[in-house]
Amino acid sequence: MSDRLSFHVQRDSFLHRLNPLTKLTLAFALVVVAFVLPFYWTPIFVLFAVIVPLSVSGKIFREFSWAALRLILPAVGFLFVMQALFQPIGEQVVFKFYFLDATTESVAYAFRNAARIFVMISAFTLFLLSTHPSELMSDLTRRGLPSQFSYVVISTLQIIPQMQAKANAIIAAQRSRGLDTESSFLKRAGALGPLVGPLVFGSLVEVEERAIAIEARGFTSKRAKTSLYEIADSKFESVLRWSLVALVVLSIGLNLWHS
Amino acid sequence: MFDKIKSNFNTQTWVLIPIAIAINIAIGQIVGLLKLPVFLDSIGTVLVAALCGPWAGALTGTLSNLIWGVTMDPNALPWWPVAFMIGYMAGRMAEWGFFKSWWKIVVTGFVIAITAAIVSTPISVYLYGGITSSGSSFITAYLMQTGTDMVAAVFSTNFLVEPVDKIITAMLAFSIILGLPKRIVGGYPKSEQAQVEGGNTQQQLYIAVGVIVVLILLAIFVISKITGG
Structure with missing residues (x-):
């Protein structure tokens, strides 16, 4: 992947x-x-x-x-x-x-x-x-798009594959302890909780830590940032x-x- | 205006948005894998809207639709106004105090569903001629064959499909917020909106079920009016 x-x-x-x-x-x-x-x-x-x-x-x-x-x-x-x-x-x-x-x-x-x-x-x-997505975002930022938007787009593109990997791991883990994900409708609907819960709570708990980390790197700074690449x-x-x-x-x- | 929009965003909001988008997509895929007859692809959007405000919710919805569109299914692209309005409406409902107990959540879900049905109707009519590549188009097609005009047919199909999906979405988002530790919820701009009112939760759930039944009856009534008249 x-x-x-x-x-x-x-x-x-x-x-x-x-x-x-x-x-x-x-x-x-x-x-x-x-x-x-x-x-x-x-x-x-x-x-x-x-x-x-x-x-x-x-x-x-x-x-x-x-x-x-x-x-x-x-x-x-x-x-x-x-x-x-x-x-x-x-x-x-x-x-x-x-x-x-x-x-x-x-x-x-x-x-x-x-x-x-x-x-x-x-x-x-x-x-x-x-x-390339980061090329597009840095060009748009240079033209005046708030840099937070680039953060959101680029980090989403990085998080989604991680999240999918995590989701697959959770599905495999719950199946291995016997969660029924394939039979009747009610069983499948009931499986939603044990699958979604760990995934969502796990990633929401990380938010605060990430926020502190990017805050410490000048995320909310108003100053113009220099870019490594010229477009x-x-x-x-x-x-x-x-x-x-x-x-x-x-x-x-x-x-x-x-x- | 700008101050209002700005009040939705602090660093935690900006960090939450990508994660919410990923939650939308990941849960959408899990639901697809379990072959449940709903989408549940806007839980993250509703979550952001409730915790941070309508504009943050609208941004989350729009971006998650665009990103879903450009990376997985280009068919999703033209529907971004629907996602925008889902986020916006969820935020507004939370602002009006409808994100505090189970039966209010049901009402919120229903309002979001109606909004989504209204916004998606013109897109489906003008862009796709009423029939899209989603499965529920069979209902639209059937209604059109029986002589209902296109806009009414599309709208009543949306009206049939959306409420169940959006009420479950709102309830799941609410239970996620309830399940998170207070310390984590507290950091978001509008976290006080999503606090639970006092009262018996058991009783709350009964009221919620009652509200769902009433809304279903209302929906059946409205649809029979549209298609019959």
């Missing part, structure tokens, strides 16, 4: 060298465009003309397609099937299953929705694959970010004007 929870893959590429904020803006812009531009094929276009080429240029195409196939496709596929069957729109029935029917309209509707969700998830997957940012990227914002505004405007 890795000591920190993150998708990040270290490569040397154009995409990895971009400033984290630029990549974040890009991900948000792609999502908004995919959702609001009033053309049917927009999400598919965004996916194949922007996201896939970016993943290739970022040298993370293999990881990206793995995530797309293993994580995104099943969820989106399920959504597609549900929507195609259950949306009560359209007349032309193409497929019938008991009281459920898929019409050409509902299939088209489901396809567009699924494509939008696919774009949303894959844009963020791309962002997470190419950006590159250029004039070009700032222009890029603002043009992405403009693109978002433009597509929202087009959506309003079109409808």
Whole structure:
């Protein structure tokens, strides 16, 4: 098990060298465009003309397609099937299953929705694959985000795997002394207490100690902190970010004007 | 305004938040492992909200949703406003004194559930067209097939599913606070909100059960109004 929870893959590429904020803006812009531009094929276009080429240029195409196939496709596929069957729109029935029917309209509707969700998830997957979480947080802190937020995000990412390991240990320990975690509903519900209790109380007792420890290291100090790493940012990227914002505004405007 | 928000946060709050987020996620996974028909993925959020205040609770909810989304299940991402409101509402209820005895906890859980149902309805309607990838969408789909309009169908599904989950969540958070030593609870900004009122706990639990029954009847009544009318 890795000591920190993150998708990040270290490569040397154009995409990895971009400033984290630029990549974040890009991900948000792609999502908004995919959702609001009033053309049917927009999400598919965004996916194949922007996201896939970016993943290739970022040298993370293999990881990206793995995530797309293993994580995104099943969820989106399920959504597609549900929507195609259950949306009560359209007349032309193409497929019938008991009281459920898929019409050409509902299939088209489901396809567009699924494509939008696919774009949303894959844009963020791309962002997470190419950006290290602490890089993002230190860049945001440098731009004025209170440093407590970085503490919360970074330490959460460290605590979760520890907590999961602890939870697994507790489950194994309670099972070994005979706790029933697999039979009837009441037995399983009753098992919740002995599993959750030790985990929660154990970690809450640590809080005070941690608080004293970080207090002693100047956590609440108001002074500007110096950073060990410099994160590159250029004039070009700032222009890029603002043009992405403009693109978002433009597509929202087009959506309003079109409808 | 800013002073109010700031009053939720001291160093202990900042340390508690990551742990609460991890508790949300770990308990969510244990519950999934036990195959119980609830989520219970906001116990940590309610805990922070009760001990530190609404804004700290809202922050915990939002961050835990975002972190859950970016590390495990990207499908969770668009639901962060729901988590925000769960934390905020739990904090407000605690501020109003509804975090002091068992029956009040039940009311708190119910209010949180209604808030969550209201906030998640538009997200589910506009983003997913009413049908999400969660299992309870079968109910929504069934209601939509029988001619209920989408918003009503989504809302009544949420209204059916949420209260049980959120009442149990609030009760578990309360029992965690009761179980912690006073010395540890005392360090948080709003710890006096979560102190138990005097009175017989046995009797308290009976009242709590009575309140649950009343709320269930109310819920059935409201849903039949929405879907029937």
